[in-house]
Amino acid sequence: MNGTIRQILEKYRPVWALNHASAVMGWDVETYMPEGATRPRGVSLSQLSLLRQKLVLELAPFVEKAGEAKDLTDMEKGIVRVLKHTLDYYTKVPPSLIEELERTVTEATVPWREAKKKSKFSIFKPHLTKIVELKKTEADKLGYKRHRYNALLDQYEEGLTVGDLDPMFSRFIPPLKRVLGKVLAERRFPSEHPLEAVKYDLDAMRRVNGHILKLLAMPKNTFRMDVSAHPFTTSFAREDVRITTRYEGTNFKATMYSVVHECGHAIYELQYDRALEYTPIAGGVSMGIHESQSRFWENIVGRSAAFVDMIYPYLKRNLQFLSSYDAESVYLYLNTVRPSLIRVDADELTYNFHIALRYELEKRLIAGDLSVSDVPAAWNDTMDDYLGVRPKRDAEGMLQDVHWSAGSIGYFPTYSLGNMVSAMIRRKLARQVPIEELVRSGKLTPIKDWLRTSVHRWGATFAPKELLRREFNDGYNPDALIEYLQAKFVG
Ligand code: MG
Numbered sequence: 466m467n468g469t470i471r472q473i474l475e476k477y478r479p480v481w482a483l484n485h486a487s488a489v490m491g492w493d494v495e496t497y498m499p500e501g502a503t504r505p506r507g508v509s510l511s512q513l514s515l516l517r518q519k520l521v522l523e524l525a526p527f528v529e530k531a532g533e534a535k536d537l538t539d540m541e542k543g544i545v546r547v548l549k550h551t552l553d554y555y556t557k558v559p560p561s562l563i564e565e566l567e568r569t570v571t572e573a574t575v576p577w578r579e580a581k582k583k584s585k586f587s588i589f590k591p592h593l594t595k596i597v598e599l600k601k602t603e604a605d606k607l608g609y610k611r612h613r614y615n616a617l618l619d620q621y622e623e624g625l626t627v628g629d630l631d632p633m634f635s636r637f638i639p640p641l642k643r644v645l646g647k648v649l650a651e652r653r654f655p656s657e658h659p660l661e662a663v664k665y666d667l668d669a670m671r672r673v674n675g676h677i678l679k680l681l682a683m684p685k686n687t688f689r690m691d692v693s694a695h696p697f698t699t700s701f702a703r704e705d706v707r708i709t710t711r712y713e714g715t716n717f718k719a720t721m722y723s724v725v726h727e728c729g730h731a732i733y734e735l736q737y738d739r740a741l742e743y744t745p746i747a748g749g750v751s752m753g754i755h756e757s758q759s760r761f762w763e764n765i766v767g768r769s770a771a772f773v774d775m776i777y778p779y780l781k782r783n784l785q786f787l788s789s790y791d792a793e794s795v796y797l798y799l800n801t802v803r804p805s806l807i808r809v810d811a812d813e814l815t816y817n818f819h820i821a822l823r824y825e826l827e828k829r830l831i832a833g834d835l836s837v838s839d840v841p842a843a844w845n846d847t848m849d850d851y852l853g854v855r856p857k858r859d860a861e862g863m864l865q866d867v868h869w870s871a872g873s874i875g876y877f878p879t880y881s882l883g884n885m886v887s888a889m890i891r892r893k894l895a896r897q898v899p900i901e902e903l904v905r906s907g908k909l910t911p912i913k914d915w916l917r918t919s920v921h922r923w924g925a926t927f928a929p930k931e932l933l934r935r936e937f938n939d940g941y942n943p944d945a946l947i948e949y950l951q952a953k954f955v956g
Contacts, residue, residue, distance in 0.1 A: 617875030665715065889946075
């Protein structure tokens with residue numbers, strides 16, 4: 466190993482430990498922490514974050530020196546790349562701006578919730594205005610080529626630009642509109658299903674979710690599942706990955722697919738090469754690639770007819786109310802297609818329209834081509850254009866997502882990248898592995914192994930675009946997604 470890299474990794478250990486501690490504490494906040502403990506936890510987390518920043522900044526001269534070395538391995542290059550990216554943020558964005566951003570989004574939380582509850586944009590508007598201004602300043606400090614929004618995209622998906630996203634969305638919107646039109650006309654996939662209103666027994670549902678963990682061969686001694694208000698995955702270490710789900714009491718597919726989805730994230734975090742542990746390149750490389758893993762398991766495997774046929778007998782034995790529904794009917798319930806106003810409820814086919822809309826508006830807001838006052842109208846018009854539905858209240862429109870109030874501008878597009886990459890994975894995997902046969906017989910391990918070899922093992926060794934080029938000989942390409950959705954929904 467390169468001597469400077471060895472020094473970097475030694476100095477990085479305490480940073481890893483701080484990340485580890487913050488992750489455990491953050492998980493606890495969402496799962497078991499008593500509500501009254503919010504304040505001390507917040508103080509502690511922000512102190513740890515300052516400490517981490519200080520330690521990372523101390524790495525700067527070493528990273529610079531390592532960056533000049535000519536003989537680095539892929540792994541060593543990855544370490545330098547990832548640390549440079551972090552250092553770049555800390556050196557270009559002044560602490561006063563970071564602090565102001567943090568304060569502003571913290572102050573926006575309650576007004577956003579109230580605005581959503583009362584469906585009153587005016588309550589959130591001054592906060593959003595300030596957040597957009599600060600994000601513009603942040604982007605200007607970071608610097609960018611061509612489009613200011615690129616600087617923000619790069620924080621969630623390294624190297625992602627408007628130049629990637631514009632052609633991608635404009636290429637998949639028209640064909641997906643045609644597929645949706647056909648699905649709605651043919652009516653094989655229903656827009657509503659009686660099972661959506663059926664209540665489930667909590668213990669029975671816990672058993673079903675436990676069965677899914679077994680099917681996915683989630684390791685008992687390095688993984689666990691708990692309950693939280695919003696399902697999520699977090700990784701403390703390669704040997705300690707956690708997911709959560711929630712039980713709403715009705716519409717059992719919601720909790721079931723949240724488990725499959727989060728397991729997809731978890732498998733990625735459990736399967737990177739052991740050699741990467743404790744380094745800056747341990748774990749998933751980006752939000753988009755991460756989401757490709759969760760969407761692959763949730764949609765491409767979990768919502769397939771083969772999966773439903775395989776799991777149907779178990780579901781029927783454990784969920785009494787399924788006695789009068791056959792496997793085909795359950796498959797259609799799990800695959801309802803409905804142009805709706807709410808992103809988180811959207812199905813596999815309509816989901817990307819919700820993202821395209823948010824992308825357009827964010828891009829224009831950050832460029833200064835759209836004012837915050839004009840967002841609700843622009844939102845409603847675009848919904849109408851894409852899905853033929855129009856929000857009557859802003860709570861069902863631009864107030865629905867937490868992201869903007871949290872300052873997460875540039876995050877949404879990674880959801881669509883995930884869908885697109887999941888279909889690229891399916892296309893390549895299908896050439897090498899009999900997916901349907903394996904899923905039908907409940908043998909999912911060969912698929913997990915394939916994902917480990919092709920994607921997981923690298924961790925963040927390669928930037929997302931480089932990973933796609935190496936493993937798929939492609940970029941962010943929507944063709945596989947269009948092909949997959951077309952074949953599934955209209956045949
Ligand atoms: Mg996810």
